Amino acid sequence: MSRQPVGDEPVASARLRPATSADVARLAGVSRATVSHVLNDQVARFSADTVERVRSAAAELGYVRSAAGRALVMGRSDFVVLVVPYTTFTNLQDVIEVISAQIEEVGLSPVIHFSVSRAESAKSRRFQHLIETLRPAGVADLGGLSPQEVDFLAEVGCPLLAEDEQPDYNPAIGRLQAEHLHSRGYERICYAFLSDARDDPYGQQRARAVTEYCARESLPEPPYVRVPLEREGAREVLKELLPRTGGRFGVACYNDLVAIALAESAAALGLDVPGDVAFIGVEHAPVGQIISPSLTTVAANMSVSLSHIVHSLAVEFGGTPLPRPSPDQAFRVVQGEST
């Protein structure tokens, strides 16, 4: 082992070359192996004194394990890829923060990957490339992963977190919306999709749940509509809906934006909200609480709706698994003035 660099100065001054485990070993007066063991918390077999010396030496030098060296020898890195769907929800950053914190809790580092559903082929390549080069410890799917990409992960042996236990949140959301509208006295219920998200599975599942609720409660079958995000189009949709409902009705909307578009259309058509027609969104976006009438909406309890990922993270990487909350607590209706 000709480990020592040629013209090595006694103290590599400051920052240019980050400290290595060899530096720590030298300062602590132990071998590199000991440093490695101690810093990986395999302390059981070392004297308290040694452990302490190693730790303080590491702290003193500002030593940070090289991800590269570690990844090379481990066969995979300490990163976890967070796949985020294109469909942006307002509190995306809060979601990311919650999961990131949990990922760090178990000693890994989160890395965000935006899954861009439009550029199909390009998308798939981008993700593959990331996985191949990063070799992450795992992938946490927030909803942006395509079946092909899931297959790819299996193929390269990269664990997909919480794959088997994704709770079906979308039916719960749809049911909650229908229930709420019903409880506020609307006997006719409709479901409003976002028009340019044709293949969105979320909406389909929620709409079906609304339909099922109506069937169970012996309400008329809910008509479906697709709402474009511009005023004229939204008004047309609402106009077409009026004759199909015969009077007072409530609309379960795909998200707050759709609800706002319809509420605005209703006002423009001289309808009373919530007297004639009611709207409930999903998201609890700030803008919904600022406008008038304020929006009734379904808000997510993040720590609950993400708990399956957090849980799976703990199971896979040896953190402390928290008790798993029931999926029923994942969402709640925020009462506004639109229902």
Place this chain on the structure above:
Amino acid sequence: MSRQPVGDEPVASARLRPATSADVARLAGVSRATVSHVLNDQVARFSADTVERVRSAAAELGYVRSAAGRALVMGRSDFVVLVVPYTTFTNLQDVIEVISAQIEEVGLSPVIHFSVSRAESAKSRRFQHLIETLRPAGVADLGGLSPQEVDFLAEVGCPLLAEDEQPDYNPAIGRLQAEHLHSRGYERICYAFLSDARDDPYGQQRARAVTEYCARESLPEPPYVRVPLEREGAREVLKELLPRTGGRFGVACYNDLVAIALAESAAALGLDVPGDVAFIGVEHAPVGQIISPSLTTVAANMSVSLSHIVHSLAVEFGGTPLPRPSPDQAFRVVQGEST
């Protein structure tokens, strides 16, 4: 070396261990060094035959360079960290897509880091940790980086892209808003901050630009207000503003949400928009075009406002530097009904 799983089945075959440069070398009948050279496009000094054999062997095996091995020997990885501010703008994902494409263009991989401005200390640590473990080739700042973090990058010798040539977009935005209001006939102009972003430098710069515009045009000095994102608070702010302006006035707002909050307050107070009071936002968020009156706002031309980063990327990593568009083209006013 616990490389092989204990009860390994024979069928682990294809994928578990990705191909290495040694595999490629074997298949091509050359040495690992040759493989490395060829695959790094240093082909000048090899026979066409060798180059071809290496390339087809690599393709056949689906060989992908190990980021870990490469990072280890290079001292830094092939990743570029994209720092994204908390202040979410709607087309965030489009922005990320544009820059990501450019990063890939020069053979690097984008990694997104959300900078969470609220959790101050935690934030700083998260970023440091990412930089220390990833050792990225560079950092591209979309606006989320604190001065401390910039210092940190310098300290560890990580290049910050386009550091010296960040165009001052914020003054341009403020000026554009003021100009627009003036051109629509509003002689009294105000600036409205977001109330819970006290230290936000963007707002400060824009407000100053508005003030400067007014001074240049001999308009009265614009009062500043801070708008909370809830209806009661926003109405209070507007009420306080009324006596200070004496009649018809226009408000340059920090973003669309602030503008919407004030426009809603104006309606609630029985003011005519845009007859009595006008609002112009920044963002061109979809919701601003859905509500009534639709919002006049400042929209960004992404490819322009990101061009300094794209340019710097090319300079630093040897891509093809595009001609740099003028900063004046970076933003435009979208005329709505609120001014």
Place this chain on the structure above:
DNA sequence: TTGTATGCGTTATCAA
């Protein structure tokens, strides 16, 4: 309880 030796996949240097 601690140290030695080795290999992970890549690139750079130098020898052939």
Place this chain on the structure above:
DNA sequence: TTGATAACGCATACAA
């Protein structure tokens, strides 16, 4: 024109 070999920093089986 090509190849052998030595690092890079780390983790771990095994020897002491």
